[in-house]
Amino acid sequence: MAAPFVLFTPGGGGYRIEGQPVSELFLDAAERLHAATGIECLTLQGALHGGAPERAAPPKTLTLPQVPQPLLRDLLRRAQLVVTNGGNTLTQALSAGAACVAAPLGGDDQPGRIGAYTKAGLLLAAAAQAGALAEAAQALVVEPQRRETLRRQVAATPVVNGIPLMLRGIEELLPAP
Numbered sequence: 315m316a317a318p319f320v321l322f323t324p325g326g327g328g329y330r331i332e333g334q335p336v337s338e339l340f341l342d343a344a345e346r347l348h349a350a351t352g353i354e355c356l357t358l359q360g361a362l363h364g365g366a367p368e369r370a371a372p373p374k375t376l377t378l379p380q381v382p383q384p385l386l387r388d389l390l391r392r393a394q395l396v397v398t399n400g401g402n403t404l405t406q407a408l409s410a411g412a413a414c415v416a417a418p419l420g421g422d423d424q425p426g427r428i429g430a431y432t433k434a435g436l437l438l439a440a441a442a443q444a445g446a447l448a449e450a451a452q453a454l455v456v457e458p459q460r461r462e463t464l465r466r467q468v469a470a471t472p473v474v475n476g477i478p479l480m481l482r483g484i485e486e487l488l489p490a491p
Contacts, residue, residue, distance in 0.1 A: 319354040320347060320451055321393035323386075325403040327360020329420035331442045336360075336399070336419045342444035343397065344375045347451050356389070395461060397440075397451050400424030408436060409473065413464040415450040417442040435467045 322344045327337040337359035344355035355375040381389065390396055390410035398404050399419040404427070407414050414437040418424035432439045440450035454461040 316392065317354055318394040319356055319392075320344070320395045320397060320455065321389050322355060322357040322397045322447075323399075323403055323407075324358075324360055324419055325399040325401050327358075327380075331419065336442070339442065339444050340397065340447065341373060341375070341377055343447035343451065345373060346444060346448035347455070348375045350448070350452055351455050353394070353455055356393075358386070358389075395451060395454050397447055400428040404428070404431070404437070408468055408471075411465060411469055413454060413461045413468070414438070415440050415447060415454065417447055434471070435464070436471060437464060 322340040324336040324340045327335065329336045331339055337357070341357045341359075344357045347353065348355050357373075357375060357377045358381060359377065359379050361380045387406070387410060390407045390412050393412060395415065396407040396412040397415045397417075398407055400416050401419070401421060401424055404414060404416050408431070416428045416431070416437050417440045418428055419442055428437070428439050431437050438450050438454060440446045454464070
């Protein structure tokens with residue numbers, strides 16, 4: 315049995331928050347969580363992050379630039395907790411049944427998605443700041459019943475095939491023949 319770990323993955327990693335690459339922000343959050351709890355953390359920088367972490371000392375947690383999709387799916391399923399953005403990676407994490415902390419990192423759709431999923435009891439929202447991400451993650455690491463409640467709610471939420479809905483929406487927008 316593998317040791318419990320928290321997966322930090324800011325999606326593609328190309329956005330910046332107040333000039334800081336989001337992958338660095340997530341790595342800072344992982345380092346804070348590890349220092350506070352001792353739990354192992356893995357940070358995926360994302361395909362759009364340009365290079366190694368920019369820091370004076372090497373990180374105390376594991377950091378990878380990116381992983382192939384099959385491995386990402388496995389990590390999402392096996393992680394005790396996933397800390398991510400409000401985009402596609404969040405959708406993948408929830409479909410893998412993960413308990414999640416999410417922060418909007420870019421794109422106008424992320425705050426609304428995170429808000430809706432939070433209201434539905436599917437995740438814990440956090441601000442896009444290292445301290446806020448680490449604090450939210452720590453709350454779910456030290457309160458396993460709260461984390462498992464999120465996981466159960468995710469498992470109980472029915473999955474809907476959005477393709478027919480999308481096609482109907484497109485058909486309604488097209489002029490009649």
